[in-house]
Amino acid sequence: MAHITHESATDRTRGGSELCLACGLCCNGALHVNVNVRPEHLRVVRTLGLMVEKTDRGFEFRLPCPLYQKDRCSAHPHHPPTCQAYRCALLQKHEEGDVTLQDSLAIVRTARELLAGGAKGSAVGPVSGESLRVEVAQSWDGDHGLRGSGALRHANAELVLRAAAFDVYLEKHFRLPEEETDPAAAMHG
Numbered sequence: 001m002a003h004i005t006h007e008s009a010t011d012r013t014r015g016g017s018e019l020c021l022a023c024g025l026c027c028n029g030a031l032h033v034n035v036n037v038r039p040e041h042l043r044v045v046r047t048l049g050l051m052v053e054k055t056d057r058g059f060e061f062r063l064p065c066p067l068y069q070k071d072r073c074s075a076h077p078h079h080p081p082t083c084q085a086y087r088c089a090l091l092q093k094h095e096e097g098d099v100t101l102q103d104s105l106a107i108v109r110t111a112r113e114l115l116a117g118g119a120k121g122s123a124v125g126p127v128s129g130e131s132l133r134v135e136v137a138q139s140w141d142g143d144h145g146l147r148g149s150g151a152l153r154h155a156n157a158e159l160v161l162r163a164a165a166f167d168v169y170l171e172k173h174f175r176l177p178e179e180e181t182d183p184a185a186a187m188h189g
């Protein structure tokens with residue numbers, strides 16, 4: 001899973017767009033597991049209360065972001081510069097006029113439904129990419145496959161299928177082509 005890098009960002013501010021306000025998949029850990037922070041932005045990012053770590057890829061803070069509250073970035077419009085500049089594939093296509101706002105919002109709705117699971121989808125709330133990964137890890141054994149028996153096994157199978165469908169959906173609509181991301185960082189998380 002990729003993380004948000006300076007290379008995948010442009011110089012426009014995205015935080016207030018109607019599409020992003022309805023989405024948040026790049027804040028809640030679904031699309032990325034961390035966000036790069038340039039050294040010159042460390043002070044402003046730390047001032048927001050975000051825990052910045054030094055890794056072999058540079059400075060970054062982890063997702064799901066603690067500032068993503070009630071389906072909104074609580075730091076907006078003073079959110080970190082990397083966040084302000086980042087644009088996923090869907091947002092880029094929408095801004096270039098290749099997909100309407102209505103169709104973009106429908107894509108976001110479907111993604112959130114896949115993340116949250118069926119009827120809960122319209123209110124993602126605390127469901128995050130991380131919580132889905134934890135659930136899948138609990139339902140799957142690398143050596144023996146699906147865990148449990150009977151109804152539990154059935155539920156675990158549905159969960160694993162949903163997680164796979166969600167990943168394919170992210171790949172199709174949200175992830176940037178590999179050449180637009182930092183290749184060294186593309187598979188972290």
Ligand code: SF4
Binds near residue numbers: 026089
């Ligand atoms: S994933 Fe894309 S559409 Fe969703 S909030 Fe992030 S930039 Fe906006």
Ligand code: SF4
Binds near residue numbers: 072
């Ligand atoms: S600071 Fe705001 S825009 Fe950046 S990851 Fe956190 S919630 Fe999202």
